[in-house]
Amino acid sequence: MLHADGSLAAFASASDLADAIGRKEVPVTHTCLVDAKIRPVVVLQGRPRGALADYVALKLTRFAKLPADRRELVRQDVFPDLLYLPEDPDRYGLPTENAIDVNSLVRVHRDAIIAVAGWLDPHQVTTLGHKLAAALDIDLRGPIRDGVMAHLEALRRDD
């Protein structure tokens, strides 16, 4: 954390920082220094109106540090919380294979986005949406049931 006089103070956790604020050693409004790194993310929605400045995104990892047998399992794309992206620089804009981690939801301001490197196809987007709903414990049974009932009712009316 950066003090007004330019000196630095380090805190191991947010709780430690909160304690320091409580002791009035640190002002409530302060400046934090954090590590940063440019990295790829999967942006989950468009903002065509530009009315909202933030995007929801998911992080990717190369999973190159996993043992070979574990990497092979990821490539089979059978895990509910992962979506495998094979090596395809033209399509994804990434030089190697990657896995999207559904549990790594982040919010990214548009000013932090440098460029669009690639695209997911509609099927991948739908799959990712289903995985995300499950990971967020969103119960879709009600909307699905309502949709089926509406569809059946429309069929009945057409008969």
Added chain:
Amino acid sequence: MKTRTVAANDVRIPDPAPDEVVVVMRYGKPYAAIIDTDALDLFLRMQALFGEYVPHEMGISDLELKIHELAESGEDTEEFDYATFLAR
């Protein structure tokens, strides 16, 4: 879930170790699982707590957690090559 007990003398199973699940495979698919008594106690308490609704987090595998750890830490992400990116 009903509990059916069998005498240890009637079956041959590997010794269950703490923090470990022994998965018995048959025809390449999981057939049964052996857990130690602490894990069974935890399972029964979770079941009583959550009932039919089980939070998604309960089912996340070790591999998915490892991938998550890598994604969160950023230690296994693409190094961004800005010059190459601009040249595309």
